Amino acid sequence: MEPLSDPKWETELAQELRKLPDREAPATLIPRVMAALQARVRLPWWRRTWWQWPPAAQLLGLLAVSSVLGLITYYATRGWEAALVAGMTQQVQAWLEPLRPAWSCLVSLANALALVLRQAGQLVFLAVGACSLAAYVSCVGLGTAVYRVVVRRSSLKP
């Protein structure tokens, strides 16, 4: 339902608000902006955005990115057929070989955990969910109470 408004008060308030002068900006604003600009100028070109790089560096960067993207696209579509990639895959597998026992251990642990959860049934999930919800609600409630106390106290200060 649309609230009833008092047109006279609305007009008066609009006039008063329009008459309000601009708030004075803090004296620290201009020095802060100038310092930020100085810091920006002192940054080396490779730490600025690409648009602010020197033209030659922009061109080289563009070529490098295009080359990488081209290579990725090539190997993703046709490169798997190449013998080079097969060799690389074998090499990667050889590098990862020492991690195989750790991976097996992780898989066993995950399977055991899944088995325990399946045995425990729905009740445990509900209990964990209820505990989490209760913890969340009490945090929000406590935070709100503290906020109200702080706001009240600060509003009562002269």
Next chain:
Amino acid sequence: MIDPSQFESFMRAYQNMVFSTAVRLVGSESDAEDISQEVFLRAYEHYEELSQSPTAGGWLKTVARNLALNHLTRYRARWRLFSEVEHEDQDEGFAAAIPAPDLHTAALEAADRRQVLEAALEKLPTYQRVPLVLYHFDNLSYEEIAARLKVSLGKIKTDIHRARETLRRRLAHNPVATAC
């Protein structure tokens, strides 16, 4: 190459307008200063066009408003939660917090009245202040405000109405503002 002293003069000309736009929306001087700084850093990137443009003020105001609203959106969940627990019973505290004027010339009374109104506006809860400021200072329609804040048209009308009522009540508590 931009002349730093020229840019400084440009900032000096617009800093109060930019800061006012931001502070009236976000209700915090330190946040408004951060937003104003960001506005001028962006202005620096477009300074060559802005320095020649007659609409530079409008550009700065729009950027300040958008950055302030983005800032509020970032903290929206937080201010929504807490805004609902702020009560109108703070009105008494608000009236008491504003010092009574000690001089009675017409000019000073007008200045005091403006000060009271500005303080009352700043004390409004965010969900009332933001639509009111967008309506009265930025001349946006109810529909535009609802679309910009992504809330229903009915809520915008209710919030602006409540904001006006809160201001009326708060100003009525203060003798300086009775002329409003």
